[in-house]
Amino acid sequence: MKPIQFYLAEDTIDKKDVDQLIDWLKTYPRLTKDKLTVQFQDKWSQWLGTKYSMFCNSGSSANLLMYYVLQLSGRLKNKKVIVPSVGWVTSVSPAIQLGYEPIMCEADPDTFGLDLNHLEALLKEHNPSTVLMVQVLGVPHKMDEMMALKEKYGFFLLEDACAAIGASYRGKKVGTFGDMASFSAYFGHQFSTIEGGLVSTDDKQFNDLLQMNRNHGWAKDLDAETQKAYTQKYGIDDFHSPFVFYHPGFNVRSTDLQAFIGLGQVDKLDWIVSRRQENHARYKKHFEGKLYFQKYDAESTICSISFGALAKDNDQRRKIVSSLVENGVETRIFSAGNLGLHPFWYERYGKASFPMADRIHHCGFFLPNNPSLKVEDIDFISGVVLEAM
Numbered sequence: 001m002k003p004i005q006f007y008l009a010e011d012t013i014d015k016k017d018v019d020q021l022i023d024w025l026k027t028y029p030r031l032t033k034d035k036l037t038v039q040f041q042d043k044w045s046q047w048l049g050t051k052y053s054m055f056c057n058s059g060s061s062a063n064l065l066m067y068y069v070l071q072l073s074g075r076l077k078n079k080k081v082i083v084p085s086v087g088w089v090t091s092v093s094p095a096i097q098l099g100y101e102p103i104m105c106e107a108d109p110d111t112f113g114l115d116l117n118h119l120e121a122l123l124k125e126h127n128p129s130t131v132l133m134v135q136v137l138g139v140p141h142k143m144d145e146m147m148a149l150k151e152k153y154g155f156f157l158l159e160d161a162c163a164a165i166g167a168s169y170r171g172k173k174v175g176t177f178g179d180m181a182s183f184s185a186y187f188g189h190q191f192s193t194i195e196g197g198l199v200s201t202d203d204k205q206f207n208d209l210l211q212m213n214r215n216h217g218w219a220k221d222l223d224a225e226t227q228k229a230y231t232q233k234y235g236i237d238d239f240h241s242p243f244v245f246y247h248p249g250f251n252v253r254s255t256d257l258q259a260f261i262g263l264g265q266v267d268k269l270d271w272i273v274s275r276r277q278e279n280h281a282r283y284k285k286h287f288e289g290k291l292y293f294q295k296y297d298a299e300s301t302i303c304s305i306s307f308g309a310l311a312k313d314n315d316q317r318r319k320i321v322s323s324l325v326e327n328g329v330e331t332r333i334f335s336a337g338n339l340g341l342h343p344f345w346y347e348r349y350g351k352a353s354f355p356m357a358d359r360i361h362h363c364g365f366f367l368p369n370n371p372s373l374k375v376e377d378i379d380f381i382s383g384v385v386l387e388a389m
């Protein structure tokens, strides 16, 4: 067995970024959350095309805050939420932690996002206030159809784009479709702030609640006018006002050190997107008609962090995986497979088994897609898979 030569995750914080960070550190700046966090939030909103963004310590915290502020907003008619079978545990776990009633949905056979027929059946049956969708692995979901369902059934859409930074659907960036959208800046994702997460929204009430509940539930992070409205409403004097808690909040903030890194990552995001898209297209060319993988609209931009594929059965996956490992190519299951087959879910609600999500669970695997990969690397990795098949 060869040592690993192609890793699934590589750091997008490169030598230049580290050198710039060292130079900045030598100015002895404030490191905890301060002005750079605000600058990073603004720069990210600008890149994405939304009004507001909130930077916190992980994509999981971003999801937690989306669910939490939706609940605090007083705009939910009920606590039912449709959740995906293919995504991440923290796409679903805040719903459990915060007392929502999660209902699990099958995966779409093309994009592996929410199956739209199953989703519509669940919307008719349960009339939920909320749908959480995942933009699976940087392959945009069928957003025209999704938004038509939102229009027809009137739910809040939480868009988990944690593993989809930089992708777009027919020219519109992923993360601009939901009432709120989350992003992860963990190592190995499209870009990194070591650990980190963002929520973006065009809704001022949601953004104010996000800013407040990221740290403690105070009003300090709001604009001056909104802070004043709070102090006046509750009759708070100037001496007390910085330390008045309006909501039972969390502390899931990040730091200005990580915001500094984030500012540099946004600068090179367009390059990262084009590299990952080129790699993805090369894998697609090799596997077209031979291997099952996520399909996408021709007008969409893909920004995958791994190339996800399905073997024809579990036995074939075993062969492909051992051949990849023997040839020094790191691999793993497809995301988390079907979340409905994990103990955290079935010990509460019973197993949620669906044909497509189960197939992803039992036959799915990942291939590396990092900006540093060269054409010959993709050709080599693809050759290992095709040979094993």
Ligand SMILES: Cc1ncc(COP(=O)(O)O)c(C=O)c1O
Binding pocket: 058, 059, 060, 061, 063, 087, 088, 090, 091, 134, 160, 161, 162, 163, 184, 185, 186, 196, 197
């Ligand atoms: C779809 C999705 N949501 C949420 C997360 C959580 O992000 P983080 O690792 O930053 O907490 C991940 C992590 O991979 C993810 O893939």
